[in-house]
Amino acid sequence: MTFDALDAWWWPYLFILVAGWLATDSWRYLGVYLGGKMSEESDILVFVRCVATALVAAVIANLIVFPSGTLADSPLALRLGAAIAGFAAYLLARKQILAGIIVAEAFLLVGLYLIG
Amino acid sequence: MSEKQSAEPDREEQVPDERHLTWYLRGVRRCFSIPGLVLVSAFVGFAGLAREAGLTLEQTVFMTGIVWALPGQVVLIGAILAGNSLFAAAFAVALSSVRLAPMVVALTPEMRTPKTRKWVLYALSHFVAITSWVLAMESFHKVPRDMRTAFYTGIGTTLVLVNMGVVATVFLVAGRLPVQLTAALLFLTPVYFLTSLWGSARERAGHVAMILGLALGPVFHVLLPGFDLLAAGGVAGGAAYFWHRVRLKRETAG
Structure with a gap:
């Protein structure tokens, strides 16, 4: 029974409910159950x-x-370099997340435009 | 949300209600931050992905509200694209969502007081995903313990509703971005988590777990496709915990 198996309007919602909600919230409820027994x-x-x-x-x-997507077309070295540069900027800027994001994105974008 | 002063016979009863509202609104405000903004951009990317997979606007908005875990949602889209059966899709999503259980286990005791009702904790657990978890773990030490459920309700409801709106908006206006910008958008999520995860670690072992997890994720992705996250989390997390124990023992011995 795939996502497109039935033509009924409710089938995709049932699919999302079982494969999405049930598969996800079960773990959350288990976490509450276990968390209640721990300090x-x-x-x-x-x-x-x-x-x-x-x-x-x-x-x-x-x-x-x-x-995935368009990011998959970029070289691995560029993505790794951008990630490392962003993380270094984050640490140097006393753990400012925004600094890390800006440096990593700038590194990636400059690289992508240079490659063309 | 308006307070009806005259309708309340007992004035002393109002004070706790106003405190709850105050802390709820502080939770709402906490979402208007860089992590909240970055999550919005991650959902912009997700909406594009779901649209490409052939889902309708209604289905995508429904999925965002009911699943509320971006990795799980991306896996579900992947399973739909691959034509997986309901069972196979559910198994894949369940595998990608295991990490939510320990996150909830870590978060719940921090929100719980002897008076907290069980159903409140179960209801609030639905909002647990990486961003709300990081925001809450970062902020809870500034929130009075009996106000933490109100505060987290503010964070959770705001993030879910805003991002359901974001997904709908992207479906409606899905224009054409240059490929460089869509690539940059897809890169936002890993960069955000790379920095925020480091900052939210409670103990040194958290940093060890993160470094080992980063290294083992791609390795197990190749070696054990489908089980890569479970294997990387178990092995790297277990090794970090072992390191933590050895260090504790050495400190108490020395």
Whole structure:
């Protein structure tokens, strides 16, 4: 049963509800259930924070190394250079996120226009 | 939202309500910030993707409100494009959304007081995604504990409603941007998370987890497609936690 399997108006919404909402909010509800049994300082929370951070970091790295859309046409070295320059600017500017974003985007855009 | 002074018999009851409203509005205001702006641009990119995949405006707005996790939504679009079955699509989205469980586990105890009702926490958990999580974790130390649910309600409802509006607007005005600008737009999300994730880490182990996760994400993407995020999160997060334990032991011993 694919997204286009049925011609009924409600089918895409049911598809989004099951494959999107159910698959996502189940984890959130599980988190509330588990979170109710733990204190903030507990050592296991250091572990789950580590796993959550590593998962998001993996998503970020994949968005840079294996991007989609028009970003996929840019050279990998340019994307890595822009990311490193942005992160360095963020640290130098005393952790101002905006500084990191501006430098990374400027680096990428200059590179893209130079390549043509 | 108007306060009816005369209709309230007990004036003392009003004070907590006004406090809740105040902190709710502070949560709303917290969204009008760089992270909020960057999330908006990420949803601009998502709307373009969904439009290309053949979804309607209504379906895309519905998905944004009901799923409310950008990686999961992008995976769902990918599964629709690939013609996956309902089961396969749900499995892929579930895999990409596992990270929400530990995020909620980390956030919930910080909002909970002995008086907090269970259903409030379950309802608020729907708003948990990276941006609202980072905003809340950054701000909670400045928010009185019994006002944190009100504050987070402000953050969550604002981000969801604004971005549902953004998605609809992009569908309506989807003009033609130069390719360089659409590439720059797609680059916003990783750059934002690269910096904000570093800033929101609670302990040194968070930085170790982030560096290892960045390195292992692409490796497992090649080695274990479909399970890359789970594998990278488990291995890198586990290693960072191990490092944390070893360091603690050495500190208490020395």
